[in-house]
Structure formats: C-alpha cells, structure tokens
Amino acid sequence: MLAVGVVGGTGYTGAELLRLLVMHPEVSLKYVTSRSESGNRVADLFPNLRGFTDICFTEPELETLSECDVVFFATPNGTAMKMVPALVENRVRVIDLAADFRLKDASVWKQWYGMDHACIDVLAEAVYGLPEINREAIKTARVVANPGCYPTATTLGFLPLIEQGLIDDQRLIVDAKSGVSGAGRGASVATLQAESAENFKPYAVDGHRHLPEIRQTLSDVVSHEVGLTFVPHLLPMIRGIETSLYARLKTDEAVDLHQLYVDRYSAEPFVDILDQGVMPETRSVKGANTCRISIFRPQQCDTVVVSSVIDNLVKGAAGQAVQNMNIMFEFDEALGLKQVALLP
C-alpha cells in the first residue's frame, strides 16, 4: 500500500482527488492538509465521503508529509514550489496539480503568474504529466507537473495533426468552454449560481494562463514555436470542458483523419476516438478519466475541426494525477480509474 498525502484538500480538485483516492485499492490515505480546516473531519466538509474516510484535516508539515511515498498538491499556484524541494530531499515523490512546475521557462512563469519561481532546479527536472506524451519520463519522475485542464483537452485534440505536420501550426484556433468548477471553490461573485447559470460568455481573451502552457507543449512536439489563439468561455454547468479546435490543412492529398486519430491513440487507455460523424458531449465523461475526441472536415474544405471533451476535474486534474501516480509506482495505469461516467 502506498502512503499518500494531499496538501490542500478543500478545493474541487482536492475533493475529487479524495473521491478517487479513498477507492483506490493500493492507496492508504495518510494526511489531508488544510490550514483553515485543520482538526475538522474531511467528511464533514465533503459529505459524499461519509463512510469512506474518517480522516481529519491536519496542518501541512514537512515532518508528517515526509512519511508519505507520494504527496499531491491541490493548492493555489505558488504554494507547492515552496515545499517541494524539502519533500524531494526526503525522497517523497510529488504530483503538483497547480501550475508551479508546468512552464519550463521561469521567466515565462513569472510573466504569467506574477511571482518569482522559488525552486528553479526542481523546475528543471519536473516532468510534464501528460501520459500520452511523456509516459516514460513520468515513470521515474520525482516531480510531476500535472497539466492544466484546457491544455489537456487541447493538446490531446491537436496532437495527431501536429505530430504529422498536417496543419498550419502558425494560426491554430482554440475555442474552449469550461464548467464553473474550473473556477474553483473560493467564494466569489462571478461564479455564484445567480451570476453564472443561464449565462455564457468568453473571458480572458487577452491572455489566459493556459495559453503559454499549451504553446509550450505543442511547440515542443513540433520543435518550433506554434502560433495560437485561445479563447476560453464559461459554461453554465458544473463539470466538463469541450474544446473546438480549428486549423488549416496544409495538404491537398486525401488523408484519413479519423484513422490517423484512431491509430495514434489505439494503445491509450484514456483517449477514445468516436466513430465518424459522432460528436462528443461532455456528459459522456462526467466523473470519468476519459478524453473523447472527434475530427471533422466540414464541406470538405481545408479547415479541419476537432472537438475534444474531458471532465475538467478528472482527466483535467485529479484523475490524470492518479493516472500519473499509477505510472510512477508501476500499477496498472487504470487502477482506481475504471469508472463509468454518470449519465444522465
């Protein structure tokens, strides 16, 4: 059994992580930390966990966390980077669900997150935890940077086209939509139900923090800088991300795009290419770790359209983190993640 700690267990990614971890057959949940809830039972905050764990929140302390084999950070950006070096020193492996280790260039990090990076050496060795790209590196990583929700859906959607050089990668367009759980569990006016329900809007058009992350990943794949317009929107629902991706096909040849996608992901346990003509819907992955993708070429023009859906809290956060843990500790990659999406 793996001794597991969760730092910052009061947000939605934390809650979702706990949902998955309490059912994972190889996990022993040792610590769930929260400064504000310390001493309170986790199941009092998240009543869905009643009967599954009696654990109480504790203060985040190096000494106790060092008893763990792996520690997940489900904390605000900028928190993990302060604790991770000491944990790594104590031979604890780390999976960070925040953004602290996602951007390789510390100056880009500072530009988008407004802080100096606190541990550039650890940043250098951290592995970007998208298994469909980095599975081998994840196996031995000491620190895994769990990808953002939009970057997961976008990258998996563009990957086969980008890898094969089939599209103009200087004018990629990402029209992304996310449920409100992506905005987190902090008190705020903007995501009150009376504000965000029965409403739809774009936001952060001038620059969202996931833009440099997506650009970094896609540019790495093609070994040059890609050009990307990324427009996120807020959906009036709780869970789910859909990204509609647009690009210009460079080739005139007939390419079987559907087959390309099927082949690329045939060995992937959590990427599902739908049958031709079938459109993905977010509810088909609600609570599940799957990314479902369709590819279209409307009116046989040269604009290709890809639609990918994930549950932002699962494949976009907690589920992918558990997938990474499974890879790091050589469990079956799907252990504890074989859940049927809740539909309806």
Add this chain to the structure above:
Amino acid sequence: MLAVGVVGGTGYTGAELLRLLVMHPEVSLKYVTSRSESGNRVADLFPNLRGFTDICFTEPELETLSECDVVFFATPNGTAMKMVPALVENRVRVIDLAADFRLKDASVWKQWYGMDHACIDVLAEAVYGLPEINREAIKTARVVANPGCYPTATTLGFLPLIEQGLIDDQRLIVDAKSGVSGAGRGASVATLQAESAENFKPYAVDGHRHLPEIRQTLSDVVSHEVGLTFVPHLLPMIRGIETSLYARLKTDEAVDLHQLYVDRYSAEPFVDILDQGVMPETRSVKGANTCRISIFRPQQCDTVVVSSVIDNLVKGAAGQAVQNMNIMFEFDEALGLKQVALLP
C-alpha cells in the same frame, strides 16, 4: 458469475442499471433488450458505457432471457407482469423496477394504473424490495418488486417514528421534490430543459401513483391504515429526491429522536443518519446508493420534521435493485455499490 438480463434498457433506470452492472464483479451481462433499439450497440445509445460493454440490444424473448439467473425489468408499467410468470416458471428470478408488483391489492393497482393485473398469483408471492424492512423475505424471493423512488425516501424517513408509534399517523404530510430524470427518458414537452429548468412546481396534488404505495407500506408497519397527504414537486435538476416529512409528536416525554434514528439504522449499509443539526443535501448522494436522513423538532414544538435524500436513479431505482440482487444471491449487500457520490 451471475448471468443477468435487463429488459427495457433504454430509459434512465435501465441506463443506470447498466452503469452499475457492467462494474459489478459477480455479474455477467448477457442480454439487454429493447424492441426499438434491437441490433444497435448499447454504448452507441449511452456513450458513457463505451469501453465497458460491447453488447447490443436484442429483442425481449423468453428463450434467451431464460438463460439468465436473474432478469431486471426496467420497462414501462404493465410490461413485466406479462412476461414474469413464464420466466418464474423457467426458474429465473425477477427484479421489477416498474410498479407491476408493488401494490398487493390488485383492485388498488387497477384503480391507480388503469389496467387489470395480469398475474395475480405471482403478485401474491412478490416481495416488496425495501431491504430495510424486508431483507429476510428478499433472500428467497422469486420476484422482487423494487420500490418507487418517492416511497423509498418517504418510508425510510418515517420508519423509526412509525415503528415506535411516536407520531399521529392519521395526518402525515409528505412534501416531496424530485429531479427531472424521475420523469423518464421519453420525449415530452413538460421536461424539456426550456420548460423545466429555472422552474419549480407541484404536480399530481390530487393523487400520485406513489401515494397508495407509501400508504400500503406504512400501514403494514403499524397494522392499520395511515392517513397521508403526499405532494410531489418537480426540481430543476437531473438527479435527486428530497422529502420533507411532517408529523405531530404524540408524546410529551423527551425522546431522543436523533438517537432513535441512529439506532434503527445502525446496521444498515445504505442509510446514513447525519449529525444533529446537519441538513441533508441531494448532491451528497448523487450516483450513490445511500439515503441520508436528518430529524428536527423546530422550536421544540410538537411538529417533527424529517428530511431524507436519495438519488432517485440509484437508491430510488437501479442501485436498490442491485442491492436486492446482492441479497437474493447472497453476495455482500454492498458489492458493486460502494461508490462515492459525485460532488461537486
């Protein structure tokens, strides 16, 4: 492994049953029938099942269904009673999620469902499948009548008070609210999202079919006719039932109502009495087979208030059906049902 058939797998209770059955470690899903979808893959209709089953819908036929150890009916009312006698004859055990075997008195059945009952002898032996009342009888039952959703929440809520004779049972009040999945997956105007979302209303105040079912169960417990007002309401959400129950306490003595409930359900795997002062919420059971209950005595007056919540598709339908199957076949009662509710 149990050979299992599902008749009528295209509605919401059918879909939910499939979600639970494909993950059940002792179940081999043999047949899922649907006249309208025969020949089509189940996972094409319910994409959350992609990767979990390759089964196709088939026609409902006695011969194939008779290969099963147990057959679930998730059909409209009046369908099961036509097929069950032959199945029972062929030593197939039956769990009916519709209403065909719920009302013991065939004339009451006719009054509320508008049809003559087709197999009064089987009706006589059918066991009402509320494990918290009938566990022993369920074990050996050939036909189990799976309770209705409202009756499950209401009965579990009133049971300890009724059993102890603590309340005036001639003027029980049930103010019940259900998510729209309770109305089924049939095309209809009334539960279009544009009609039922952002809306709330009572319905069937003059008499809902679950009224005689609740009355029968509670009257059986106290061995006389109870008096009951039952007002259901339609909630603008997908899953979940809450019933607020009101009754007059007959005793002046101080009774520890909370302890009464805790004791009554202490051995029950799927009834959870919340801590004093904590109110239940439907999302705490979304996707789970649990009924959570709180009991209050506002301002220490003699009106007692009980609030109980279930997921109408799980403890109110498919989950309870699987719980009954587990009891009938002597599996751990919670096998395949240990799921953490999806929150948020």
Add this chain to the structure above:
Amino acid sequence: MLAVGVVGGTGYTGAELLRLLVMHPEVSLKYVTSRSESGNRVADLFPNLRGFTDICFTEPELETLSECDVVFFATPNGTAMKMVPALVENRVRVIDLAADFRLKDASVWKQWYGMDHACIDVLAEAVYGLPEINREAIKTARVVANPGCYPTATTLGFLPLIEQGLIDDQRLIVDAKSGVSGAGRGASVATLQAESAENFKPYAVDGHRHLPEIRQTLSDVVSHEVGLTFVPHLLPMIRGIETSLYARLKTDEAVDLHQLYVDRYSAEPFVDILDQGVMPETRSVKGANTCRISIFRPQQCDTVVVSSVIDNLVKGAAGQAVQNMNIMFEFDEALGLKQVALLP
C-alpha cells in the same frame, strides 16, 4: 416626476429595483448609492442597464438623499435604521427592502437579528408594506417596511383561510423553496453554481428570520398567536419562490375553497387565483409582480394544501416596493409593473 434615491444598489434587490425604476414613467432616478462602487457607472456593474441610465454610484449622504421624494433601502439588515430617522425628519418617505422595520417588537428583532434596534419610535410608525392587507395605511406611511420574500408568498397563500377561521392555526406548516438569488449577491461558497446547482436541501430548519415575520402577520390577522412550522429549502435556479402550505380544515361543511380565494383577491391587481386543478409554477411569474395561487384538498381529506408562487426579486422584493411607492404617491398601483413574465 418623482425624485427617487436608492441606497445600496449593488445587490440583487437593488439591481431589480433599478430595472423597474428606469422604466417607470413617473420616476426620475436621482441617486444610487454604494460605498464600494462609488464613482463607477451603474451600467458597468449591471450591463442590462446599458442604454437605460448613465447614472454613477455615489456615496450615501443625507444631504443629497434629502433631495428625493422617496428613498429605497436595498441594504443589508441594520443599515436603514441608522439613516431613516434623519431622512424622515427631512420629509423624505422611505421604503426599506431589508428587515429593519418589519418586526414590531424590538426585542423580537434583537433576538432574530442580533442587534439593538436603532430607532424604536420610527419602528412604531412604520407600516408593513403588504398592500393586500395594509393598502390604506401604506397610502400615508412615511416609512414602509417592505415584506420579506417568504412572508409575502406565505401570507398571501394562507390569508383567505386564516381570515375566515377555517383552519387550525396552531399547526400551520410552510414548506418553502427559493431560488438562489434570494441568498444575495455577496461572495459565498454556499451559493457558487458548483455548490448549489444540481442540488437541493432544506436549511435553517431550527429557525429562519422570516418565521417571526410570518407569525406576526398571521397572528395580527387572527388576533391571537398562531403556531407555525417553517422549513425553507434552496432551489437550484435563480429566481422564484414556491410555498406549499398545509393546514387542517376545522369545518366538516362543504366550503368552496377555490371560490373563497377568487373572491378574496378579485380586486387585487397582483394576486392571481388559478383555475381549479391547475398548479402554479414559478416561471409563470419570472420577472413579474404577480403572486399565483392554487388551493387543493387532496382525496377530500381534511388537510388543505395551498401552493403560491412569486418571483422573490419582484413581488418578493423590488416589485412590491414599487407597488408600495405607487400607492404612497397615488399613481396607478400597477404603473411600471405591467410586465409579462419571461417564459421560457
């Protein structure tokens, strides 16, 4: 034209008041105050008002507000009572949408709101602004206490029965449900969409602040203390309140309850008794100042059921406030309030 001020225009009742006031043909909106938004354009905060007003928020100051004929308070409880005496002195009439002047007994006010009352003499003269009961007194009132949302729906629902002495008024039961806009526009976790959507729960069962208000009004009508159990619930939608009211009929005689309600409200512009057998739904009053009511006697038992619906922000707050203003200044009572509910 009436010179009108609004103190506290940044919450939902304030926003709704502005929606109604900018279209009111006899209103000239002079001041909308907010300490936090002072200097900003109202239409920047509430973009639905773009094109309807260019006014900016200002600081709440006695001097400027005293230029108004009437000032509305859409402030948190406890704010109005500090400013109202000086305004009244300056011959400004006041309509308070908060609770400061609703409870006649200052000790009861302190018990439920946790503050000493700041102006007991003004409290003594304030008129409870439910036109269906107090129209005459409202005409000449200097201070109108605009009723709470639950009390409006509940009182209008019980009124004909209570006035005629037809029910046992010692065990009235109010099962009330409100949309989340009733919880206000303040940042909070509990009404984040990810918390309150797809969820339903009772709250404040041990005692809600609207309980003493309802009790006071109904007790005044019958001239003795009524007994009441009041259980509010939070609905996963934005606007709307439904109250399901239960009481025991005292009489054995056949009373035409429907006709009783039709007659009682025949002259009321904003109370609509539905046809027999038709159930009210909240969307039929969304954005409108109407209260729609139905009355039932299920199975001809002695428990009578009344269902009433209002838009909590209109008849339950801002609309009723404008109705009161119309009465106070001898306009047509429906002026500026003849709006068709938005359906769907």
Add this chain to the structure above:
Amino acid sequence: MLAVGVVGGTGYTGAELLRLLVMHPEVSLKYVTSRSESGNRVADLFPNLRGFTDICFTEPELETLSECDVVFFATPNGTAMKMVPALVENRVRVIDLAADFRLKDASVWKQWYGMDHACIDVLAEAVYGLPEINREAIKTARVVANPGCYPTATTLGFLPLIEQGLIDDQRLIVDAKSGVSGAGRGASVATLQAESAENFKPYAVDGHRHLPEIRQTLSDVVSHEVGLTFVPHLLPMIRGIETSLYARLKTDEAVDLHQLYVDRYSAEPFVDILDQGVMPETRSVKGANTCRISIFRPQQCDTVVVSSVIDNLVKGAAGQAVQNMNIMFEFDEALGLKQVALLP
C-alpha cells in the same frame, strides 16, 4: 392600431412574439392560430400571459387572417410559403419567422430544407429582415424573411470587418453556441433537461441550415462568395446565443477596430458595442432585443476575435420581427421593445 395575426403560436418564437405583442401600444392582437390548440385560451398554454390577453387559439384560415394588416408566421419551415401568396394578394403584409423566404436561390433552399419551394415569385420579392443591412427595403416590403438566430449574431459580428475588407473572407470561422430554446418546443429526447442540462456538445458540424443563410448574407455584402466554417454547439441553458468569430486580419496597418465597430453601429438602436476589454455575456440581453458585441486582437497577432451575444428568441427571432413590423409601419423602431434584460 394595427390588426395583427400570428400563425403558429404554440412554439417558443410564437410565445415570445405574443409576450411582445400584447404589450405593444400600437398592436391589436386579432388572431393566434394553432390547429392543435384551436379553441383553447392562449393564456392556458402560456400562463405568463394570464391577465394580458383573453384570446383563444383559432384555426388558420385565409378569410380571418386577411382581416389583419400584418401576419407573423411562427410555424415550422415550409408552412408559410403555402399561405403567403394568398395573403399578399389580399394586401396583408407578412413577416415569416421561419426559413421559407430566407434563401434567395430556390435550389439551395431545396438542398438544405428538402422541399421544393412553393412560391418562387414571392421568394423573389421577399426582403431579408436584418434592419442593420436592409432597413430601407424593409419599409416597403410585402414579405419580410426574418433572419435566423445564428445568422443574426454572426452577421452583426462580422459586418464592419467584412464591409471594410479588412479580413480574409475565405476562411471565416464561426464557433456558435445556443441555449436549448433554439431547438423549439416540440417533444424530443435530445433537449430533455436530463439530456441537455449539465452537458455541452457541438452538433451539425457537417452542415447546419444556417450555414447557407450566413454565407448568402456575407457574400452579398462583399459581392463575392465567402468561405466559412460554422460549428454550432448546444448550451445547457434556456435563452441566449454567443458567437465567437475568428478571422485573419489582412492589413498590417494599425486599425482601430473598436472605433470601427462603434462608428458602424452608432445609429443602430439595437446594436451595442461594449467598451474595450469588456466581454459580452448572454444574460445582459436576456429578454431584450439588443445585440452586444466586443472585438479583440489577442496578443496583437493577426487573428481577430469578435464575440456577439443576442437572446435567440428576441433579437434572434420575435424581437427582430417586431422591429421589422415597426419599420414596415413607420412606428418608432424601438416601440414595444424597450425592455431591460432580466438580470440575474
């Protein structure tokens, strides 16, 4: 007073038209027809209209409809074209909210709607009723083809850029999202609340009927064929359309795109260009006839992003129809349409 008839008053565009017409100071509503509801009161079907009209549905008949000055068709596609020639002959002016007169080329109409066009001569004279393009022609039109909802939002969004030739019009991208009321009030499984709520998906990617309509309008503006990819999505809410439009800027010069939009629409009563950096949201136009638009150039790249929002039932259907009526009969263009959007 204008004598007005509505053919097909039982759908959502019909209901919305009635909401606007009963409040319009120059309209006398003579006939609302429906074969299925004939004889029933309109306010029984749409309870929000109680107190505003006593009219009953009647059979659609040429004789009675010919008493009207103007007849609106809120019927399924293919119905209006059968009745319109006779009405026009009888000097009745017609506004068709369906698609019968939108596509100028009858063969294109047949291709997308699967029917031969029934009155090609009337089609030839029909005016496409987008006032921002065709105001003069609308004034004298006998038949107005009221634009589709997606085409309204898309055309108004692209118009200033297209007119000025600033973008590459061969690869326009329209990522459109609509609330479920756009799917109509017919019974269907796909828009049951239990199906479409808490869900998001693209649909009709291979070709939506609004594609040729958008292409026709934009091509007319530039006098050559434009190239367009149009991907509609279904939003889990009732009202509202947002279109996110993407195009490549052709010019390297600095153009003040915001000013371009402000200038283009400065005289338009129902197009509102938001301040720079402010993003539109659908709730800011809920129930209102306004289209709000923002324009962005993220990271100063050559991809321009426009976001436009409308209420699909108002500016996208019934409101625009009333606006057209006002133009045709020389009323103030905003008469009966000055409504503040319902927020929250």
